[in-house]
Amino acid sequence: MTATASSRSVSASASASRRTASPRPTAGRGVRRVLYVIVLLAIAAIFITPYLFSVMAAFKPLSEIQGDRAWDLPSHFTLDNFVTIFTQYDFGGYLLNTAMVTIIITVGQVVFSLLGAYAFARIQFPGRDAIFWGYLSMLMVPNVVTMIPLYVMMSRVGLTDTYWALFLPYVFGTPYTIFLMRQYIQSIPSEVIEAARLDGCSELGVLRRVVVPISRPIIMTATIIAVIFSWNNFLWPLIATSSNGLQVLSVGVANFNSNFAAQWNLVLAGSLVALIPMVILFVLFQKHIVNSVNLSGASR
Template sequence: MTTLTKAPAARLARTTTATPPVTRGVRTFLYVIVLLAIAAIFITPYLFSVMAAFKPLSEIQADRAWDLPSHPTFDNFVTIFTQYKFGTFLLNTAGVTIIITIGQVVFSLLGAYAFARIQFPGREAIFWGYLSMLMVPNVVTMIPLYVMMSKVGLTDTYWALFLPYVFGTPYTIFLMRQYIQSIPSEVIEAARLDGCSELGVLRRVVVPMSRPIIMTATIIAVIFSWNNFLWPLISTSSNDLQVLSVGVANFNSNFTSQWNLVLAGSLVALIPMVILFVLFQKHIVNSVNLSGANR
């Protein structure tokens, strides 16, 4: 009897033994060192870009390019806005981003609701067939897409910049579908019994309950549209239709030594994305966690 009583007590003592404070301190110190190293790897290029954007070209090409600007100047920003139509690039990017974001969120929500809550023949086969397009790289469809746009005369127009992306993407539809499926069926059935149409259910029930995932889809669409480069480069040739990413790349190709202009333009393009992340980082983390838990 004594043996049976002491054995569990010994095991309990071993399992409840706390980690020594010294070990915890060393482990925490190593974690901090690793995190600081990772942060330095990612932050250092941005720090260099910010410093170089306020330097004249001679300081960037000097041997001590990593030093703080000895004579900070805004001439680089004045030059890109007054001589190279950078304001036009900014307006084009903002307009295309707004159109693509609204279109992707609206049409993806409609498609996700249909795949999640409306019964129709072949629903699962169509959904998984559509989802399989995620495995096809965008670069594979660039040439066929350009040929289609060229045949209907839409190349080098504003339509070409947003039409391929405005009707939703497989990833966004998948993300929203998974979230909508987590909404209790009883709530949707109750709305239908009250006389709501499918659009009524979507507008009055699904949308208010899906705000976190809608916010996530909006942020994803904004970031994608703002940074999109390859398709605007292929589909447009006029300077008046260029977006920020293409305009900055042209600084680099046409004026290979003007790194001060390239970095100033890059900083202007980066600022809205930094503001977006600072304002909505909590929504991004929470929404992605919720969508992942509901898969």
């Protein structure tokens, strides 16, 4: 009886010691979570702070932006900056030019990249892999290296300072987009494509009836990438065009600073207008973007 009581007391003390020791790992995990949250908040603050300043400054007169309290909320909330860029300068024209070029480049990149990706993934022809990897190696070449040769080519055929010069260099697809789509198309089971061929579908029929419906996620991802690139493109439109009527948003906003004595209120107001469509795009499709990129990365 005494031995039983002593064993019970020993087990009770052991369980009590385990209960007292168990909060330690939990406390450690809690501390790590707090540190993670602090680090993430610090990173978020670094990225969000410039946007907050831009939003506040877009509704301020120039005197407040250049004053000692530039980070304060607007003391004189005004829409004059937005009225000025749309009435005194051709900001509406910049928007139309950017929208038109973005639509043309996006449609062209998606269509031609899909055709090229399908050919590299599912059509057998001599030198296919060598051509693909040679084309993909162009990703290693910075865009700025090709600007001067590209400008000379456009100048020789008389296309500089025209709408053609704004979209022709990009409308036929990019190596990254073709690579992304090829990886996804390769993940489609070969049996599905062979069954469509046996049913009498041509290669274009297989592409239209089988590949496109299955590849909608990656097509949407390629579309979003092309829209963001086209909307924010700056260096090539700056080099290729000189007329005010052909300027896009990025060049027009930069000219507020270079041509008009650093009018930061107009620059920030124009930047906010240019940013709004991209924010809407991201909010609507952020989940789709992440899922599509994960699928394309796992397709190999």
